[in-house]
Amino acid sequence: MYCVRNVTEDLYWVGANDHRLALFENAYPIPRGVSYNSYLLTDEKTVLFDTVDWSGCRQLLENMAHVLDGRPLDYLVINHLEPDHAGSIEEILLRWPKVTIISNEKAFMLMRQFGFDVDSHQIVEVKEGDTFSFGKHVVTFVFAPMVHWPEVMVTFDTTNGVLFSADAFGSFGALDGKLFADEVNFDRDWLDDARRYLTNIVGKYGPHIRLILKKAGGILDQIKFICPLHGPVWRKDLLYFIQKYDLWGRYEPEQKGILMVYASMYGNTESAMQALASKLCDKGMTNIAMYDVSSTDVSQLISEVFKYSHMVLASVTYNLGIYPAMHNFLIDMKALNVQNRTIALVENGSWAIKSGDLIQKFLSEEMKNMTVLNERISIASSLHADKESELESLADAILDSMQ
Numbered sequence: 424m425y426c427v428r429n430v431t432e433d434l435y436w437v438g439a440n441d442h443r444l445a446l447f448e449n450a451y452p453i454p455r456g457v458s459y460n461s462y463l464l465t466d467e468k469t470v471l472f473d474t475v476d477w478s479g480c481r482q483l484l485e486n487m488a489h490v491l492d493g494r495p496l497d498y499l500v501i502n503h504l505e506p507d508h509a510g511s512i513e514e515i516l517l518r519w520p521k522v523t524i525i526s527n528e529k530a531f532m533l534m535r536q537f538g539f540d541v542d543s544h545q546i547v548e549v550k551e552g553d554t555f556s557f558g559k560h561v562v563t564f565v566f567a568p569m570v571h572w573p574e575v576m577v578t579f580d581t582t583n584g585v586l587f588s589a590d591a592f593g594s595f596g597a598l599d600g601k602l603f604a605d606e607v608n609f610d611r612d613w614l615d616d617a618r619r620y621l622t623n624i625v626g627k628y629g630p631h632i633r634l635i636l637k638k639a640g641g642i643l644d645q646i647k648f649i650c651p652l653h654g655p656v657w658r659k660d661l662l663y664f665i666q667k668y669d670l671w672g673r674y675e676p677e678q679k680g681i682l683m684v685y686a687s688m689y690g691n692t693e694s695a696m697q698a699l700a701s702k703l704c705d706k707g708m709t710n711i712a713m714y715d716v717s718s719t720d721v722s723q724l725i726s727e728v729f730k731y732s733h734m735v736l737a738s739v740t741y742n743l744g745i746y747p748a749m750h751n752f753l754i755d756m757k758a759l760n761v762q763n764r765t766i767a768l769v770e771n772g773s774w775a776i777k778s779g780d781l782i783q784k785f786l787s788e789e790m791k792n793m794t795v796l797n798e799r800i801s802i803a804s805s806l807h808a809d810k811e812s813e814l815e816s817l818a819d820a821i822l823d824s825m826q
């Protein structure tokens with residue numbers, strides 16, 4: 424059965440939802456599913472903006488057949504070549520061999536690399552700022568390299584103010600009918616997954632996010648819709664989401680609060696973190712999120728790192744090193760360019776306690792602009808009541824650093 428929705432009177436969402444995929448990019452858990460958004464414009468010419476993952480191809484074709492209602496497909500605009508969007512290009516070319524593909528030089532190179540037979544079709548290679556008319560609608564192409572791949576561009580329809588934003592402004596989560604962000608409680612139900620999506624996938628490229636925001640800033644008053652390749656379409660309160668992107672792209676936290684992440688083998692390090700959290704709450708700081716690094720997917724931890732201003736990292740010492748799951752979290756933070764955070768450390772070990780020094784060295788030498796508080800709690804196997812004053816001092820030091 425076809426499943427389409429109007430974005431505007433002549434622009435349709437014709438994508439597909441996927442609740443069967445367990446790991447996006449075979450890496451990130453997506454318990455709420457994901458959508459592959461594709462959009463079909465029915466102007467004097469018909470235009471498909473991006474395709475869908477191969478798994479959603481049949482749904483895309485059924486949706487297109489319904490909207491086209493016997494008309495041919497005249498143009499295929501490709502903004503992004505990652506296979507979760509480009510996976511159905513080959514099938515589109517087989518079904519509509521006379522279609523003209525519009526994209527840029529790097530994208531055409533990638534199409535050839537992926538084995539799509541673009542050279543036996545009409546192609547239009549566009550450059551930054553080029554415009555193209557489909558009849559009533561005139562679009563312009565704006566390059567957005569590394570948001571998320573080097574070939575990425577966004578397409579702006581100057582006639583109706585629709586920005587086809589590629590991966591930018593996307594989110595994990597299947598739509599399940601609710602196409603528009605104003606049809607869901609985005610802040611409550613979607614923001615965490617939108618942040619998890621963006622920060623894990625494009626977090627490394629903050630400067631590139633800022634660049635596309637700068638370009639969008641020049642035409643902000645003309646943008647009426649943001650149509651990303653995943654997740655809801657934005658037609659109201661666009662600034663809410665743009666401002667989140669601005670923070671994430673600058674590695675600035677959304678909230679003053681504390682992310683507490685612990686690596687605990689037998690519960691003693693966890694117990695110390697619970698005691699510290701209680702002290703912080705006693706002193707009035709209740710905006711705390713605590714996670715066990717061993718049982719929390721690192722993509723969720725990364726999302727939380729981008730949300731909160733402060734962190735407490737607590738780790739046992741393992742093989743004279745940092746506990747592997749905590750080490751992996753640190754490596755992921757570094758890979759995603761996390762910076763501008765204040766961190767307190769708690770270390771544990773039954774002999775040769777090393778984890779605190781090693782984490783501090785990693786944060787100071789391998790990452791940028793990370794402030795590590797001088798106060799640190801060092802636990803020999805388990806925290807005893809005689810360390811109460813140290814716990815107190817650490818809580819005070821964290822709170823002082825939040826002023």
Ligand code: FEO
Nearest residue numbers: 505507571590652
């Ligand atoms: Fe959703 Fe970079 O692809």
